[in-house]
Amino acid sequence: MSNYKKWVNDDINKMVQNWNNEEEIFRTKIRLENNKFKTWKVKKIRRRKIIINGNDFEYKLGVYIDKNTRKSFTYYHNNELKRIGKNKYYYKDIYNQFSKQIWARRKYNEQKLIPKYVLDYHLKIGNLSYDFKKNKNNFDTNNLVQIHIDDTYIKENLGHKKVKRCLRNVFLIDKNNQIHTLIFKENYKNLTFICSKIKEFFGHNFDVRKIKISGDGAKFINTISQNLGVKRYYDLYHFKKYLFNVFGYTRTKNKQNYNFLRYFGIENLYEILNNFLEKLDFLSVIMILKNIINFLKNTKTYAKKLKEIKSFLRFFIQNEKYIFNTFLRENYHGGRAEIYINHIIKTPIYKRFSLFNWKNYKNLIQLKSQKISFDFY
Structure with missing residues (x-):
């Protein structure tokens, strides 16, 4: 056993022993000498168990009968015991675990953690509460603001059933990297x-x-940008991912792309297209894709690849203006929607064997990112 662990256990033992000593002093001395308690008659000594720091302890409480009222009651002889009341767990341990958002799991409880239902009970009766900071006042709306929009999905526990929900997330970030998040569930x-x-x-x-x-190529993002009258950018991460899936490859990924490109002697097509995009020469990109499509039509080979390239060209032309804005990189900080989804939304709520209701989801998200302000709808 380490020194610190030994010292902590010694301190807890002394604390419980002091409680028992105080009970005995009150029962055998203070009660008899103080007129305030002269009508109290000892009925019995009650022994209660409490778990502190994962270990079991036992302490004593006096049960008395008032000679005048004939009523019996348990007397808590110090403030510490009044706070504990009938609780099985020490209130400081409850608070510490709640603050860290850790609790006992279904598997063997090696850390002797408090179960979640105990934390939920104290949250319900008001002994615990979430204290989320609101940083809206720090958000600078007068300077450059970038809005990142993306959807994610959760499974919500309704008690009698589990329902898949879509969350439409709107992340607003100012030039000082202050973030405000709007999360839409019911009205997404x-x-x-x-x-x-x-x-x-x-x-x-x-x-x-x-x-x-x-944002990505979702049409609803176009609608929002038009409604607000603001400039629209295509999320660079999603665009590069799509471009790579159609034309890129590595030693372990997209080997079918390598075989296709090697067949036509243009193994570096992904780099060629990317270079034209960086130079804002979108016309060359379109011409290359059209030439490949015409060649594949004439040779009548790689029908599946032909369909993929046609689809990509159609997508590229439809979103050309937004993609151009992105590669122009004029005061554009890059697409961050995917990063924010993972770090702000998914990380705090996706826990093994856990399924939460909407209220708990909101609490977990806000607790994990207390420097970020949130609005839920």
Whole structure:
């Protein structure tokens, strides 16, 4: 046993022993000498067990009968025991575990942690509470603000059933990297409502030239950018991922792309396209793709690849303006939606063997990212 562990256990033993000594002193001396307690008659000594730091301890409480009222009661002879009451666990341990958001799991409880239902009970009766900081006032809406939008999915525990839910996440970030997050669950399809809440955050007289929206190719993001009247960017991560899936390869990924490109002698097509994009020569990209499509049509080979390239070209032309804005990189900080989804949303709520209701999801998300302000709808 380490020194610190030994010292902690010694201190706890002394504390419990002091409680028992105080009980005996009150029962045998103070009760008899103080007129306030002269009508109290000892009925019995009650022994209670408590778990402190994962170990079991026993302490004594006096049970008395008032000679005048004939009523019996348990007397808590110090403030520490009054706080504990009938609780099985020490209140300081409950608070510490709640603050760290750790609790006993289904597997063997090696750390002797307190079960979650105990924490939930004290949260319900008001002994515990979440204290989330609101940093909206620190958010600078007067300077460049970038909006990142993306969806993610959760499974919500409704008690009698589990339901898959879509969360539409709107991350607003200012030039000082202050983040405010709007999460839409019930109204995620109502784009008018989403736009109204974004406008409400900025205020009615916001400067559209200082706001940029970044996201993948989802049409609802186009609708939001048009409603707000702000510049739209295509999320660079999602675009590069799509480009790589169609034309890129490594030693372990997309070997079918390598075989296809080697067959036509253009193994470095991904790099060629990427170089043209970086130079903002989008016309060359379109011409290369059209030439490949025409060649594949004439040779009548690689039908599946032909379909993929056609689909990519159609997507590229439809989103050309947004992709151009992205590669122009004019005051654009890059797509961060995927990063924020993983770090702000998924990390705190995806726990093995755990399924939460919506209230707990909100608490876990806010608890993990207390420097970020949130609004849930």
